[in-house]
Amino acid sequence: MDNPSTRRNRPGRRPSTAEQGVATRRALLDAAAALVAESGWCAVTTRAIAARAGVPHGAVSYHFAGKEELLRExxxxxxxxxxxxxxxxxxxxxxxxxxxxxxxxxxxxxxxxxxxxxxxxxxxxxxxxxxxxxxxxxxxxxxxxxxxxxxxxxxxxxxxxxxxxxxxxxxxxxxxxxxxxxxxxxxxxxxxxxxxxxxxxxxxxxxxx
Amino acid sequence: MDNPSTRRNRPGRRPSTAEQGVATRRALLDAAAALVAESGWCAVTTRAIAARAGVPHGAVSYHFAGKEELLRExxxxxxxxxxxxxxxxxxxxxxxxxxxxxxxxxxxxxxxxxxxxxxxxxxxxxxxxxxxxxxxxxxxxxxxxxxxxxxxxxxxxxxxxxxxxxxxxxxxxxxxxxxxxxxxxxxxxxxxxxxxxxxxxxxxxxxxx
DNA sequence: GCTCGGGTTGTCCATGCGGCCAATCGTACT
DNA sequence: AGTACGATTGGCCGCATGGACAACCCGAGC
The missing domain is CATH 1.10.357 (Tetracycline Repressor; domain 2)
Incomplete structure (x- = not known):
């Protein structure tokens, strides 16, 4: 999950900005799910999710309306x-x-x-x-x-x-x-x-x- | 539960200090249980528990080793x-x-x-x-x-x-x-x-x- | 070549948290 | 009366959090 291959450019393709966007979103969702399973719903922080996803924590605010929406999704x-x-x-x-x-x-x-x-x-x-x-x-x-x-x-x-x-x-x-x-x-x-x-x-x- | 009768002197008896201690402890436990049921385990704060129990928030630290112990008990x-x-x-x-x-x-x-x-x-x-x-x-x-x-x-x-x-x-x-x-x-x-x-x-x- | 705009990044902030502690109180014991 | 001690109280601190934001980067389309 820490593997950047989830959201970073694969060998053959160039990463269009739009593709990057969905990749980042997905990486955040995956990281959130994994962390909830590991640490529990309430112990999860947006910073931890971002770190696990390999993105800066500001990305959470950009892609989701808030922690609640991210976790729900x-x-x-x-x-x-x-x-x-x-x-x-x-x-x-x-x-x-x-x-x-x-x-x-x-x-x-x-x-x-x-x-x-x-x-x-x-x-x-x-x-x-x-x-x-x-x-x-x-x-x-x-x-x-x-x-x-x-x-x-x-x-x-x-x-x-x-x-x-x-x-x-x-x-x-x-x-x-x-x-x-x-x-x-x-x-x-x-x-x-x-x-x-x-x-x-x-x-x-x-x-x- | 807000009713102070839970922990304050009853009509006939004088409230010995030890009795008060037990009463406060119990009030905290009752308030904690009620709040967990109402708001959820992680949404509960020691301050809210103390307020519900009608005691200052410092009482939590005195009667319990920490939030974790209080909630567990x-x-x-x-x-x-x-x-x-x-x-x-x-x-x-x-x-x-x-x-x-x-x-x-x-x-x-x-x-x-x-x-x-x-x-x-x-x-x-x-x-x-x-x-x-x-x-x-x-x-x-x-x-x-x-x-x-x-x-x-x-x-x-x-x-x-x-x-x-x-x-x-x-x-x-x-x-x-x-x-x-x-x-x-x-x-x-x-x-x-x-x-x-x-x-x-x-x-x-x-x-x- | 230049602008346009979505995506990214790191910083900043207000808030609320749990825990600590020193001062105070009041009862029980001497 | 005086002392000792447990219970009480509220202020304080360090810290982490969620969210906002301004500066930026960079490919796409003209």
Whole structure:
């Protein structure tokens, strides 16, 4: 990220001034996202962002209306990117069980170490206070739940899942479960998710009474 | 909270100096917790806390090693208090279904408006970064999950719940589900929890395939 | 060749912060 | 009565922050 190649002239091309402008803007956004994940939303300063981006701190004032706007924009972009992978997984997975197994496996493999997780928690906390951030984040969540609901519906038609329960409800519950589990894992890294995974998969499979 | 009765002499008793000290400390802790819930962890200043507590700002330095310690202590106390009600509910509830229905009803009734919810989110985010806060919070979570597991076990012995799944896993899943739902509700207040509630209760009851 | 304008740079400033401390107070103990 | 000591109080300091700004650089278009 400190690498100037992000915003400086590449070998072949000459850096038109307009190109430089967008490059600087992007470098600031990337640096802001990285620093929020590292140090926390409120610990981040415009000077630190500029330093990380390799630009003088005056550049922040020029490219953004203020720290608030910069962080909001950076957080939104980072959230969209972080949510892209799970969303794609939800659409491509063959079944709910497969999705859950894959996600649990990712948790167990230490997916929490990904700075994106810290980034998401910071963004969620901020979104709870800033409506301008909350609205788009809520929309992203909505899309994710929708993709999940489609997957659930497919499973129900195949008879792999109880058909008597509302698909959107199952989707909302699964989404909440997975996010809640992330939250608990962040607070207690020693928590063993194996039993929870077994329990959920067992219940969904219709364990005998 | 501005009410001086919290820390000033009550009618009958004379305020011994030691008692005053304890009262001031407590007033600072209460004010800190309230302000964190209102404005967010990082937006809180020692001066604002002192003003809310009705004491001069120098009192903070005297009673606490620093802002960090004050906030940590306040957050921990507030979290313990906020978790007391759900924990008691988990121990006293007759069944998992009853617990879930009660909790869902509380969500639907607008339990999110409770400042304790904002407080918890702030504390969680901070605990993710501060091990000194994370450890006790993790312990509280552990206790809550344990109480829930006991409840699940009772249900399994009564045959109200599938016996083939690990009780601690079910407990961990339910705890994550409920907390994750809070998170989603904070980010999207318009989210309807009814379908999710129906789905979870249906799955736990063993809906026919 | 010259202007024009977006992009860049470093400096400056007002503000508010957390923490420190010396003076003061008032109670409890001798 | 006198002393010791914890609690109180408000002023003070150093410092970092976010933002504004004037000077500048340099390619683009005439």
């Amino acid at each position: 950076a957080a939104l972009a980072a959230t969209r990117q972080a949510l892209a992978a799970p969303a794609a997984f939800a659409t491509q997975a063959g079944s709910v069980a497969e999705l859950l197994e894959g996600t649990f496996a990712w948790y167990a493999a230490g997916g929490l170490a990904d700075p994106a997780v810290a980034q998401l928690l910071e963004t969620a906390r901020q979104a709870a206070r800033d409506p301008l951030l909350r609205a788009p984040i809520a929309a992203e969540l909505h899309d994710y739940r929708k993709a999940l609901a489609d997957l659930v519906r497919r499973d129900q038609q195949r008879g792999a899942l109880a058909a008597g329960v509302p698909a959107d409800g199952v989707a909302a519950a699964i989404a909440a479960l997975l996010d809640g589990l992330i939250l608990h894992l962040v607070l207690d890294p020693d928590l063993d998710t194996q039993p929870a995974a077994a329990a959920v998969l067992g219940l969904l499979a219709g364990e005998p009474r | 306040a957050a921990l106390a507030a979290t313990r208090q906020a978790l007391a009600a759900p924990a008691a509910f988990a121990t006293q509830a007759g069944s998992v279904a009853e617990l879930l229905e009660g909790t869902f009803a509380w969500y639907a009734a607008g339990g999110l408006a409770d400042p304790a919810v904002a407080q918890l989110l702030e504390t969680a985010r901070q605990a993710a970064r501060d091990p000194l806060l994370r450890a006790p919070i993790a312990a509280e979570l552990h206790d809550y999950r344990k109480a829930l597991a006991d409840l699940v076990r009772r249900d399994q012995q009564r045959g109200a719940l599938a016996a083939g799944v690990p009780a601690d896993g079910v407990a961990a899943a339910i705890a994550a589900l409920l907390d994750g739902l809070i998170l989603h509700l904070v980010l999207d207040p318009d989210l309807d929890t009814q379908p999710a509630a129906a789905a979870v209760l249906g799955l736990l009851a063993g809906e026919p395939r």
